[in-house]
Amino acid sequence: MTILVTGATGQFGGLAVRHLLDRVPAAELAVSVRDAGKAADLAERGVEVREGDFDAPETLRFDGVDTLLLVSANGPDAIRLIGQNAAVDAAVRAGVGRIVYTSVTDATTSPLELAKVHAGTEERIKASGVPYTFLRNGMYHENYLGGLPQALERGTLVTATGEGRVASASRDDLALAAAIVVTTEGHDGAAYELTGPAAWSFDELAALAADLTGKPLAHVSVPGPELAANLAAVGLPGFLAELLADIQVNISRGALSEVRPDLGKLIGREPKSIADAVRSAL
Structure with missing residues (x-):
């Protein structure tokens, strides 16, 4: 069996590879990355490193791959969709046996602009005829942690979320779920909705950070364009600024607030909470 992971030097892809190496021999794992030099540590461990770029489809080599973990790319939406669809087409040409794609919550019905790329890629995968699994990842806890130190210095956490709530999950738990799906059977045709164990508000996030640090922190919500x-x-x-603002405005309207059981079922335990993530970050 050969498993190939795209974007393996990125944050999510790197975690997925780490979890895969806990589950399969390195000789059964390959990665596709833009810069092979950044994956030298994986090559040293016996992982096959292939250099490939979604924006240059002729460089993508998926031959001999039984399961492809297609990690969604970064960048402007139109470019991402073209590149991801090209990767799907390359997988078809190479005879890949299964595609596991990292999508987003409620990809086909979500009001988020971000979801359009994922819905388009899901559609391309379905049309390809290749067996598939969609990992519809919720927002990462980590998306909301990096700016906390600066917010604590200012005394204000500025968002466009209003009183909205988000059922985020840790990137590591989502990467573990991906590794489990890739290495086990029974997932063909599934679209897993992957969220954390509870939905939380940014008022609660600010209060939690204040309690942990002893520094006052108020949440202030502003309009999306601001x-x-x-x-x-x-x-x-x-x-990216527009994308992040769109996500937050939609959080204020109730998107991304529903808690689903799929992540806990896949990883066999309750996912890490936002409180766990904040404690680790601060």
Whole structure:
């Protein structure tokens, strides 16, 4: 059996590879990365490293692969969709036996702009005729932790989420679920909705961070366009600032708040909570 992971030097892909190495011999694992040099540590462990770029489909080598863990790419949505669809087509040409794709919560019905890319890629995979599994990952806890130290210094946590709640999960738990699905049977045709164990608000996040550090922290919600402008002003690319603001506005409207049992069932325990993540981060 050969398993190939795309984006294996990224945050999610790297964690997935780590969990896969706990479950299968390195000789059964391959990775596809843009820069082979960044995967030198994996090569030293016996993992086959293939250099490939979604934006240059002719470089993608999926030959001899039984299961492809297709980790969704980063970048502007239109470019991502083209690249991911090209990867699906390359998998078909190579005769890949199964595709496991990292999608997003409620991909086909979500109001998030982000979901359109994932819905489009899911559609391409379904049309390919290759057996598939969709891992519809919720938001990562980690998305909301990196800015906490700066927020604590300012005394304010600024979002566009209002009183909305989000059922986020840890990136590591989601990567573990991916490794389990890739290495076990019985998942063909499944679309797993993967969330954390509880939905939380940003008022609660601010209160938790304040309690842990002893520093006052108030949550302040602003309109989406104002948040996008603030993010762009501190150097985020325009497409990313708009994407993050769109997610937060939709959180304020109730998207991403539903708690689902799939993640806990796959990993065999309750997923890590946002409180666990904040304690580790701070």
